[in-house]
Amino acid sequence: MDTPLFQPIPGMVDLTAPEVLLWQHLEEQARQLLPLYGFSEIRTPALEYTPVFTRSLGETTDVVQKEMYTFADRGGRSLTLRPEGTAGVIRYAAGQGAAAEGARLYYLGPMFRCERPQAGRKRQFHQLGVESFGEPNPAADVEVIALQQHLFQSWGLHAFTIDINTRGLPEDRPAVTAGLAAAARPHLDALCADCRRRFDTNIFRLLDCKQAACRQVVDTLPDPASFMSAPSRVYLAEVVRLLQGLNLPVRVNPRLVRGLDYYIHTVWEIRHPALGAQDALSGGGRYRVTLDTKPFDGVGFAAGLERAVMAVQHDQPDRLAALQPPRPVWLVALGPAAREANLRLAQELRQGGCACGLDLGDRSLKAQLRAANRVGAAWAVLRGDRELAAGTATLKNLQDGTQVELPLADVVTKLNAVKGRGTTS
RNA sequence: GCGACCGUAGCUCAGUUGGUUAGAGCACCAGAUUGUGGAUCUGGGUGUCGCGGGUUCGAUCCCCGUCGGUCGCCCCA
Numbered sequence: 001m002d003t004p005l006f007q008p009i010p011g012m013v014d015l016t017a018p019e020v021l022l023w024q025h026l027e028e029q030a031r032q033l034l035p036l037y038g039f040s041e042i043r044t045p046a047l048e049y050t051p052v053f054t055r056s057l058g059e060t061t062d063v064v065q066k067e068m069y070t071f072a073d074r075g076g077r078s079l080t081l082r083p084e085g086t087a088g089v090i091r092y093a094a095g096q097g098a099a100a101e102g103a104r105l106y107y108l109g110p111m112f113r114c115e116r117p118q119a120g121r122k123r124q125f126h127q128l129g130v131e132s133f134g135e136p137n138p139a140a141d142v143e144v145i146a147l148q149q150h151l152f153q154s155w156g157l158h159a160f161t162i163d164i165n166t167r168g169l170p171e172d173r174p175a176v177t178a179g180l181a182a183a184a185r186p187h188l189d190a191l192c193a194d195c196r197r198r199f200d201t202n203i204f205r206l207l208d209c210k211q212a213a214c215r216q217v218v219d220t221l222p223d224p225a226s227f228m229s230a231p232s233r234v235y236l237a238e239v240v241r242l243l244q245g246l247n248l249p250v251r252v253n254p255r256l257v258r259g260l261d262y263y264i265h266t267v268w269e270i271r272h273p274a275l276g277a278q279d280a281l282s283g284g285g286r287y288r289v290t291l292d293t294k295p296f297d298g299v300g301f302a303a304g305l306e307r308a309v310m311a312v313q314h315d316q317p318d319r320l321a322a323l324q325p326p327r328p329v330w331l332v333a334l335g336p337a338a339r340e341a342n343l344r345l346a347q348e349l350r351q352g353g354c355a356c357g358l359d360l361g362d363r364s365l366k367a368q369l370r371a372a373n374r375v376g377a378a379w380a381v382l383r384g385d386r387e388l389a390a391g392t393a394t395l396k397n398l399q400d401g402t403q404v405e406l407p408l409a410d411v412v413t414k415l416n417a418v419k420g421r422g423t424t425s
Numbered sequence: 426g427c428g429a430c431c432g433u434a435g436c437u438c439a440g441u442u443g444g445u446u447a448g449a450g451c452a453c454c455a456g457a458u459u460g461u462g463g464a465u466c467u468g469g470g471u472g473u474c475g476c477g478g479g480u481u482c483g484a485u486c487c488c489c490g491u492c493g494g495u496c497g498c499c500c501c502a
Contacts, residue, residue, distance in 0.1 A: 007493075062500050066426080084502080111502080116426085118496060127502060194499080210498095259501060269502095280502060304502030334460060367454095369462035384460065398462070
């Protein structure tokens with residue numbers, strides 16, 4: 001019954017240096033890239049009325065049925081911590097009416113799903129997503145896929161694969177379900193228990209079962225697209241043609257299945273081999289959400305940042321080390337007068353843009369230099385009563401051990417010039 | 426919701442077929458002319474062996490429970 005004093009909730013982590021530097025780097029890259037495509041940021045609340053999610057994602061999806069953090073507020077209204085980003089952005093954009101037509105928004109922030117944590121899956125996780133609103137148009141889908149490829153490239157990723165598929169139009173779904181059921185029914189006995197259940201509940205799920213026996217059966221099934229209407233098939237063909245025109249290395253995978261109900265037409269998934277069992281780096285697709293009988297169309301994707309960080313550490317193992325902040329200057333004081341003077345000096349240096357640190361306690365010179373060494377300082381500034389009286393400071397180069405006593409103003413000038421970086425003047 | 430594995434120092438981990446003072450590396454602290462760091466040297470173990478109970482002359486080790494962690498299933502980013 002011990003309440004953990006020092007641990008966060010399972011599946012939620014404290015993200016700190018050095019790893020957080022890599023997060024910041026990926027975020028900066030994204031914020032630089034997305035405006036090139038005309039996307040601007042939206043920050044929606046983390047908490048929404050529960051129906052915002054249930055009506056968009058589909059009542060029967062796993063996310064809605066068993067993964068949401070849902071609770072009642074003091075007035076008894078049902079609230080939910082967002083399990084994904086699209087529903088909230090649609091809630092906003094639909095509320096803007098016609099002004100939202102063609103809007104391009106991106107979001108970046110924490111999402112929450114009450115699942116069992118494992119590698120690459122947290123209960124509080126982070127997604128970067130984009131939404132491009134407007135009528136279905138293969139070019140819009142292709143542009144978003146290209147953006148994603150560009151983004152991952154800017155992160156230094158290269159080992160990923162892009163699979164696309166089509167879900168067709170909503171009105172095709174009965175025919176596809178019936179067609180798949182007819183083809184699979186003779187093989188029911190060969191399927192695993194899960195798949196026998198899926199046969200009735202959601203036959204599409206057969207397609208991505210990992211069991212070897214089920215895969216054998218699935219390989220004999222016809223392409224679901226073969227049961228779709230001509231417009232659905234033409235749409236996919238056009239997407240593929242445009243992707244080829246951009247030389248994007250995309251594979252059409254008829255067995256790709258996505259979990260949310262709102263998808264129509266194009267869906268895709270980007271996978272990376274370094275991610276373990278949860279190998280989807282991002283997923284996306286075209287969607288249609290009906291609000292108040294009015295259809296709301298868009299295309300977008302969401303990328304898992306935890307997974308992106310893992311992938312970058314795999315593809316660019318040296319990236320993190322290159323992000324270390326500049327080595328600071330360390331101010332060393334001998335005696336209380338110098339300590340107080342150093343506090344002022346530190347502020348002066350920092351105002352000038354020079355990173356520095358200092359010992360706030362009453363420690364020996366030896367201990368202070370050891371501390372300077374520990375933080376990787378390139379320079380130490382030493383001051384005691386002697387320097388204070390003379391208006392000087394001793395500037396020590398911690399790389400080669402040389403030191404020189406200079407007027408304080410010269411030391412400040414010099415350090416501001418190097419801004420705390422390592423190399424000698 | 427289900428399953429597997431793990432829990433010993435600040436960190437990474439060894440260890441005891443059940444036995445007396447629980448170990449290593451790294452990290453950390455201290456080294457006396459009270460103004461000089463790093464590499465080396467000397468000294469220092471900093472611990473509720475996750476917690477509770479059971480078996481036993483004796484438990485860190487075996488058993489049960491519990492808490493925590495990791496990975497996997499389901500599903501997803």
